[in-house]
Amino acid sequence: MVRNMKTLLTGNEAIARGAWEAGVCAAFGYPGTPSTEILENLAKRKDDVYLEWAPNEKVAMEAAIGASYAGVRAIVTMKHVGLNVAADPLMTHSYVGSEGGLLICVADDPGQHSSQNEQDSRHFARFAKIPVLEPADSDEALRYMRYGFELSEKYKTPVMIRLTTRVSHSRSLVTEGERSTPKTANFERNPSRFCPLPVWGREMRKRVETRLEALRTETEKSPLNSIEWGDKKLGIIAEGLAYGYVKEVFPSASILKLGWAWPYPDALIREFAGSVEQLVIVEENEDILEEHVRAMGFACKGRDLISGIGELSVPKLLTLRDRLDESNNSEIYTVPAPVADAADLPARPPVLCPGCPHRGLFFALGKHDVLVTGDIGCYSLAVFPPLSRTDTILCMGGGFSVAQGIDKAGEKRRVVGIVGDSTFFHSGITGMLDVVYNKGKSVLVVLDNRTTAMTGHQDHPGTGTTLMGEPTTAVSIEEVGRACGMKKVATVNPYDLKETEKAVSEALAFGETSLIVTRAPCPLRTREPVGNRRSIDSSKCKSCLACVKLGCPAIEVTEKGKKPAINEELCAGCNLCEQVCAFGAIAEVSK
């Protein structure tokens, strides 16, 4: 069998491939599901491309803009909430405009598979008045990169590539190409071009509108937008992956497929809308396209029949189909429900892994009547029972600043603010400065597992390795704390419960704010067990279930009343359970 010439790639792999083929020279980002694998895959081409994980998305965006000013093609990657952090440089860069092609690759997460909200990044594109391309699968993701760079350079505008979880993490076949010769960096000095002081910024403001008009003309003839004429009784306008779902459910309808999502091709929409009997808009998340079509004066169906909450799906469109065709009452589609026998199945939420170094700190906090303000990362899982030791979660860095607000509001209980190591460098330091300088008394904790764990183990300024694989200076969290004015700084091994509990008690007894750094590498990254695995001697076990309260997936109680046992396939040998057992029933299994 001859293997066909296509390759199966995820959307994120295709974005990386497309950037490389288009001659990208510099790539910046901050990890965030579902965007992370773009830079990880592009890093396989580090001989051709400069790459870095920046401390946060704002820094990444600014650095990518700088590379564009120097005249080369650059990309910046992040998840949707990362764009909030990077919004400041984006809004003004829209005025200044790109030199080398600049693509902002943003991955939205409809359905909140791995995110705290499901905001729609197209709002940001419209806000910044920049075009958005929205691929439906990996092949389009690859091809849109070259198109996007050309568009960016032709109109001196940054271009957003909007991805969603299902585009980023689905695999489909792509046709690969060769790499174009990259441009060479050569910054041309021109203050009125690059400095938006009011005198020049006002002129830039006008040019944003002129550019937008030119883009509206360009999108009318763009190959990314096309009409597939079918039955004209039903016409559907679909953006991005919505097109894929529409093709499954309405194979014979007429479809206007939009790969260039904003600004919209009004003449094309007018031609299409005027030729079909019933017009339906299908888009994921917000109803941006539908609002636009309605504002053009066309009646259409969309959000009135299909919810924008959660991700789009074929079942949602099957329901839409039934609602459109009111005469067809015989075959109403209902999404098959779980079988009756599944009604009482135990839930299986994500949990802190066996051997997770974060567990010890949360267990120690359980001994005090304190409030815990958490953050974004694996440690957010400590909110669930049996640890149940997180009271708030907001955004990257919020773990420290929210603590300060609760404390300063006059709350009687002490507050413990928590961030991870990568989060500390992302935006925890400014919150810590606030607490110290404004005389807060919250205990601040950095859970340092030496990596950005939740997104799949990326380096950060504390690890000492760059995305290019080069050793560099690892920044000390403790020294940063002291430089910010922290008078008391403790470093603990979170696998030693006594040491951890002592540090927490001392910090709470200290009248001012203080910093605790719990340090142990994530065992998923080291791929080494923490120690020899443990087992429970059932003859000594009194079923007090103290070990179960650690919330370790390796400690299993198969049914109520049975004694706990340790699953040898799962145990990572962290030894916490042995430390909490008052009866000496848990011990190391010697090899």
Added chain:
Amino acid sequence: MSGSKNTTTNIILVGVGGQGVLLVSTIIAEAAIRAGMDVKTNEVHGMAQRGGSVLAQVRFGEKVYSPLVWEGTADILIALEEVEALRHAHFLKKGGLAVVSAQRIIPVTVSSGKAQYPADIEARLARAFSNLIVLDALKTAHGLGNAKAANIVTLGAASRGMSALESHWNGAIEQCVAEKHRELNKRAFKAGGEYSK
């Protein structure tokens, strides 16, 4: 598969983070490519990987648009854990093939006393699936020298539901598995195939 209009084969794979669900989906996709078909797959990353339920999906056929398999349409359900098989039973179409590795992984919700692992799970599986293969893939994999190959043993058993890919499995395994594990996985696949006979 349902007639000439829709010739797409839908497969869903379920298990618990860390069991190797993604490798199974990759091998099926590679076999389908080798058979000259269009393929789309989907997988989960991020938070769901931390010991939670994992769902992956593969669709192959002449032309595939949606990467997601929707409820009531899967031709085959491949499950590496028994509760996860039942939890996702409604994805299978009527009469579809369910291949379940008889493994039980106790969720933390059970250990902490908040929920129960059903003692009658096997009877429930028999009620939920009219076309069911339950196999002790873990034991078979242990016998071959590596418990981690239980996923490929299960795939071997499920392969009888994918006759169009029959001559492409070896090539797909060679393509997707690192060299040092290749022979083990080929033997695991073959051993799984014996179950369904």
